[in-house]
Amino acid sequence: MAGFLNQNLYIILRLKNCGRLRSHLFYGIMVIVAIFFISGISIGEKIEYCYDHPISNAGWSDNATISKFDPESGKLVSAKLSIIYNPSYNLKIANQGNNSANVTIEANGDLSLALPNKTVLVLSSRENRTLQLNPLEEISLNESNNKSQLYAIESLEDFIGSSSGDNIVIPISVTTLSSIRSDEVIMTRIIPQASALICIIYEYSPLEEMKL
Secondary structure (H helix, E strand, C coil): CCCHHHHHHHHHHHHHHHHHHHHHHHHHHHHHHHHHHHHHHCCEEEEEEEEEEEEEEEECEEEEECECCCHHHHHHEEEEEEEEEEEEEEEEEEEEECCCEEEEEEEEEEEEECCCCCCCEEEEEEEEEEEEEEEEEEEEEEEEEEEEEEEECCCHHEEEECCCCCCCCCCCCCEEEEEEECCCCEEEEEEEEEEEEEEEEEEEEEEEHHCC
């Protein structure tokens, strides 16, 4: 009889422990959900505008026209500028001599971007390589090298429009310097090119959240 009672008492304790476990799990899940909910409110919304300059023979300049933040959408919390610079060059080299030739190639390029507060951002690309050509050999190459930078904007007021549809104009330019050196008689052709993608990423609190 005592064994039967002990067994029943053991079962009752196990059931109570399981109930406590389920209760703890429930409250734990609710806490996690609340944390994600609060985090979602604090992060806010994001919107992105981009300007794409197609690949062109390098040595170009352009004005990137990008939409300002619309104040009717909410309060601007932060802004980041994403810059992707893709320099490339088409190269043709012919060794016209009867001896092997070592050819050193330098292809340098800079993308400059001027912000409204006079800050100048520069992305640089530096390529230096040496090729060996056999006598009377001819080669053609097409090389590219992506560069990227994410810049946090400090002067947010420069990027806030007075109304919907306001734009900001950001001057951008690309400069290049290329050279080919060899001790042998060679024929060369090098055409530097570059493209650029400029994006502004606005993070803001929507008007609905500001009213909460």
